[in-house]
Amino acid sequence: MTWTIARKEIASNLLSYKFFIVLLLIVLLVATSLFIMHKNYKQRMADYQTIRPKPGEPIALVAPNPLSIFAKGLEDAITRSFEIDLTGVTVRAGQASGNVIYSFFPAPDFLYVVRVVLSLVALLFGFDQVSREREQGTLKLLLGSSVSRAKVLAGKWIGNFLSLSVPFLLVTLLGAAVLFLDPDVHFSSGRLGRLGLILALSLLYLGFFLSLGMLVSALTRRAATSIIVLLFIWALFVFIIPNLGTLAARQFVSVPSVRALSEKRQQTWTREVVVSIKDGAWGDHFRAISSENDKLDNDYRLRFERLVRLSRDINRISPAASLLDAASEVAGTGIGEESRIKGEVVRYKDSIIDKLIADQGSGKRDVQYPAFTYAPRPLAEIFAGGALFDTAWLVFFNILSFTLAYVAFVRYDVR
Amino acid sequence: MMKTLIAKEIRTNILSFRFLASFVILFVVVAVTALVLAGDYTKKLDEYSQRQAEIDSYLRSYAHFNRIQNVLQATQPPIPFQALVRGLTADVNMGEFDDDPLPVMFPLIDLTFIVTILVSLIALILSYDAVCGEKEDGTLKLMLANGLARSKIILAKFAGGVLTLLGPFLVSVAAGMLIILLHPRVNWSGADWGALGLIVVGAVLYISVFYLIGVLISSVHKASSSSIMTSLFVWVLLVLVIPNLSPYVASFFARAPSRIKVSRETSRLTDVDRDDLGRKLEREYRAEVLKQYPVLATRLSEAEVKRRVAEDPEYRKAYEEDRAAGQKAWDDANRIQNAKAKVLTDDLHQKEKAQTELARSISMASPLADFSYLATDMSSTGIRNILHFGQLSELWDHAFGDYATRKMADMKAKDPTADLSNTPIDMTDAPRFRYTEEGLGGRVKAAMPPFAVLLGYCVVLFAAAYVAFIRYDAR
Numbered sequence: 040m041t042w043t044i045a046r047k048e049i050a051s052n053l054l055s056y057k058f059f060i061v062l063l064l065i066v067l068l069v070a071t072s073l074f075i076m077h078k079n080y081k082q083r084m085a086d087y088q089t090i091r092p093k094p095g096e097p098i099a100l101v102a103p104n105p106l107s108i109f110a111k112g113l114e115d116a117i118t119r120s121f122e123i124d125l126t127g128v129t130v131r132a133g134q135a136s137g138n139v140i141y142s143f144f145p146a147p148d149f150l151y152v153v154r155v156v157l158s159l160v161a162l163l164f165g166f167d168q169v170s171r172e173r174e175q176g177t178l179k180l181l182l183g184s185s186v187s188r189a190k191v192l193a194g195k196w197i198g199n200f201l202s203l204s205v206p207f208l209l210v211t212l213l214g215a216a217v218l219f220l221d222p223d224v225h226f227s228s229g230r231l232g233r234l235g236l237i238l239a240l241s242l243l244y245l246g247f248f249l250s251l252g253m254l255v256s257a258l259t260r261r262a263a264t265s266i267i268v269l270l271f272i273w274a275l276f277v278f279i280i281p282n283l284g285t286l287a288a289r290q291f292v293s294v295p296s297v298r299a300l301s302e303k304r305q306q307t308w309t310r311e312v313v314v315s316i317k318d319g320a321w322g323d324h325f326r327a328i329s330s331e332n333d334k335l336d337n338d339y340r341l342r343f344e345r346l347v348r349l350s351r352d353i354n355r356i357s358p359a360a361s362l363l364d365a366a367s368e369v370a371g372t373g374i375g376e377e378s379r380i381k382g383e384v385v386r387y388k389d390s391i392i393d394k395l396i397a398d399q400g401s402g403k404r405d406v407q408y409p410a411f412t413y414a415p416r417p418l419a420e421i422f423a424g425g426a427l428f429d430t431a432w433l434v435f436f437n438i439l440s441f442t443l444a445y446v447a448f449v450r451y452d453v454r
Numbered sequence: 455m456m457k458t459l460i461a462k463e464i465r466t467n468i469l470s471f472r473f474l475a476s477f478v479i480l481f482v483v484v485a486v487t488a489l490v491l492a493g494d495y496t497k498k499l500d501e502y503s504q505r506q507a508e509i510d511s512y513l514r515s516y517a518h519f520n521r522i523q524n525v526l527q528a529t530q531p532p533i534p535f536q537a538l539v540r541g542l543t544a545d546v547n548m549g550e551f552d553d554d555p556l557p558v559m560f561p562l563i564d565l566t567f568i569v570t571i572l573v574s575l576i577a578l579i580l581s582y583d584a585v586c587g588e589k590e591d592g593t594l595k596l597m598l599a600n601g602l603a604r605s606k607i608i609l610a611k612f613a614g615g616v617l618t619l620l621g622p623f624l625v626s627v628a629a630g631m632l633i634i635l636l637h638p639r640v641n642w643s644g645a646d647w648g649a650l651g652l653i654v655v656g657a658v659l660y661i662s663v664f665y666l667i668g669v670l671i672s673s674v675h676k677a678s679s680s681s682i683m684t685s686l687f688v689w690v691l692l693v694l695v696i697p698n699l700s701p702y703v704a705s706f707f708a709r710a711p712s713r714i715k716v717s718r719e720t721s722r723l724t725d726v727d728r729d730d731l732g733r734k735l736e737r738e739y740r741a742e743v744l745k746q747y748p749v750l751a752t753r754l755s756e757a758e759v760k761r762r763v764a765e766d767p768e769y770r771k772a773y774e775e776d777r778a779a780g781q782k783a784w785d786d787a788n789r790i791q792n793a794k795a796k797v798l799t800d801d802l803h804q805k806e807k808a809q810t811e812l813a814r815s816i817s818m819a820s821p822l823a824d825f826s827y828l829a830t831d832m833s834s835t836g837i838r839n840i841l842h843f844g845q846l847s848e849l850w851d852h853a854f855g856d857y858a859t860r861k862m863a864d865m866k867a868k869d870p871t872a873d874l875s876n877t878p879i880d881m882t883d884a885p886r887f888r889y890t891e892e893g894l895g896g897r898v899k900a901a902m903p904p905f906a907v908l909l910g911y912c913v914v915l916f917a918a919a920y921v922a923f924i925r926y927d928a929r
Contacts, residue, residue, distance in 0.1 A: 132548035140813035147698035282563040
């Protein structure tokens with residue numbers, strides 16, 4: 040019986056104007072987003088080829104990550120060029136920092152489309168499930184034929200979930216297949232698995248919004264009321280909680296600003312150089328700069344990690360933040376990855392700084408230094424570091440909203 | 455008659471559930487945002503004054519001319535308007551090792567965001583069934599049967615709707631203003647209040663655009679259930695997609711060279727290459743001087759040099775010539791290498807500027823981008839302010855350069871053998887960078903184009919809604 044209802048839902052969806060709009064939206068957005076981010080990736084790849092360090096140059100640079108086509112995250116920060124010199128690490132940022140318009144609007148990657156637009160679409164599938172059938176009088180008929188309410192609800196959920204996820208998956212997989220045709224975009228099997236995980240997380244996320252839509256629909260008498268309530272909940276979950284949450288976390292954890300840190304570094308540097316000119320022991324002073332910067336960095340890292348933890352905990356009230364965190368970490372473009380690469384860069388600097396100071400002191404030029412190597416965090420570490428919790432949290436949101444929808448539907452007055 | 459129609463529009467809206475829900479949400483979100491942002495602003499203010507104090511104490515112990523420009527950099531202080539509009543003030547700083555990635559993942563929420571996302575959504579929610587809802591209720595027939603002109607009805611729909619929306623919006627903004635007024639440490643100037651007034655005017659236009667979009671869509675649809683779908687579709691494209699795509703699309707059409715490559719090349723030109731050239735020129739220039747003054751050939755200890763400079767005018771002249779030659783060598787090296795670097799950076803900046811302008815033009819197709827530019831430029835937190843800040847810091851750079859030349863000349867007069875750049879010196883009288891916001895006039899000028907686009911949208915959309923309504927089948 041559940042399956043019959045699901046099939047009926049799919050059939051009625053297929054013919055509706057809503058489905059047409061939704062399909063248009065999915066095709067248009069997923070395709071555009073993949074196309075644009077793919078071109079952007081190729082551009083960054085071309086840039087990477089021209090700035091790749093020559094063998095022996097003390098430069099830490101990571102190649103662009105093809106998964107950033109799907110989840111851009113902090114890719115621009117991760118693929119900066121970290122150049123080791125006497126004074127520590129000199130950072131050069133890529134093209135995105137040259138165009139201020141980038142910082143006005145978030146990147147329109149696949150994850151953004153899912154998180155912002157497709158969540159809205161999922162709500163559109165759910166918002167009138169119960170109230171519309173009541174308004175049309177078909178709910179009475181349906182329940183009159185002695186189907187249990189649980190089965191009706193499950194059938195509706197399955198039918199609508201399929202109507203949403205099948206076109207979504209088709210378009211995404213088609214887009215991904217086109218990407219794979221490009222020889223420049225190399226997906227290893229590990230990355231393919233990660234892409235699969237991101238898709239699974241996206242489906243969980245969309246499933247939650249569908250159940251949420253059905254829940255609100257079962258709590259309201261009219262579909263028009265239900266959509267308004269849902270749009271506000273959507274704005275709250277997708278925009279307001281995550282964005283206000285990070286600001287709120289900053290009120291509790293005090294983290295020095297980027298400017299403050301860079302000013303401190305400049306002060307250390309100029310001070311040590313001035314003193315070294317006086318006493319001549321400049322090698323010692325450059326070593327002092329390096330260790331003082333490391334101290335500054337360690338202290339900052341500890342505080343910043345506390346801030347990230349707190350803001351994550353606040354933001355998790357919203358499943359949109361959970362999805363963003365988990366999916367970007369899985370893609371290797373998340374906050375955890377960025378802070379790990381910075382730690383690795385510091386370690387790399389510490390491993391060669393003594394030699395660098397000695398070589399500069401003796402006036403040697405074109406010295407060969409060991410290359411920087413970086414392996415992205417393995418999945419196990421990512422999941423242990425929070426992605427597992429986020430996934431479980433999304434599952435929990437799904438179960439909770441579906442259960443509540445069931446309770447509300449059982450108590451629903453069909454008249 | 456218009457009055458009756460508008461009054462009816464307002465009354466039906468005010469009594470509806472969607473109006474009440476919008477009111478509550480908007481009020482709470484604006485108030486919470488203003489509170490959080492005001493708290494954030496005072497925190498930033500404290501940090502800023504602490505940083506200035508640290509620089510002062512540094513200057514007292516280690517002031518010298520060689521690298522002091524690194525410590526004495528022009529920095530943007532927090533401005534009071536940040537308690538409502540954040541714009542581009544997020545501390546991301548990709549050029550620094552300790553960048554702050556959080557604002558990239560979770561953009562900050564502020565009044566601009568509330569207006570662009572939340573209020574536009576509310577406007578659509580109130581207007582998506584303006585015409586087709588009346589048709590479904592059967593009241594449209596009655597109205598038209600009473601001999602009311604369709605132009606009057608559509609105008610009343612628009613005016614009544616926007617007026618109802620303004621109520622919750624203005625009350626919420628007033629709540630934000632009250633928080634700012636009562637906050638002991640957020641002090642707004644008259645210009646700030648004026649700018650806020652103009653931002654509110656812009657917001658009214660922005661709201662009108664989305665209300666009109668709703669009216670237009672509702673008068674091409676028969677059923678409100680399909681009208682809301684189309685409305686949301688259009689909203690998603692205008693608000694969530696076009697602005698975000700614009701910088702990427704622009705980067706495909708207006709290419710810029712790799713920033714990292716240019717930056718590496720210029721730093722090599724002005725560092726290692728400069729040193730090589732400087733040393734070479736110094737050798738050449740000083741060899742010339744040595745030919746003229748053979749007395750310099752004998753190497754003397756530092757104390758001996760000091761003594762002879764003081765006692766022997768002939769030696770002093772030779773010594774000064776020699777130093778001048780050394781100085782000239784390095785000045786020449788700097789000039790030549792800086793000119794080479796400038797060619798590269800100028801090219802980069804010009805291309806990046808072209809790209810930014812293209813991105814801005816493309817994004818201005820979206821009312822969201824228009825309002826964002828308008829609000830950030832009016833509040834000195836946008837692109838305009840970046841340029842303004844650049845001008846101020848350039849002026850200050852020149853002032854500091856003059857100061858340094860004067861001070862070094864004094865030093866040299868006192869002791870010709872002094873190491874001008876690395877000798878500790880009292881810099882308490884040095885000109886310090888002072889940031890002042892741009893006057894309201896310039897900001898208004900910058901906000902004019904987006905303002906005009908919004909106004910143009912309103913006119914076009916109203917005309918379109920009118921035409922669509924004239925052709926609407928009321929049955």
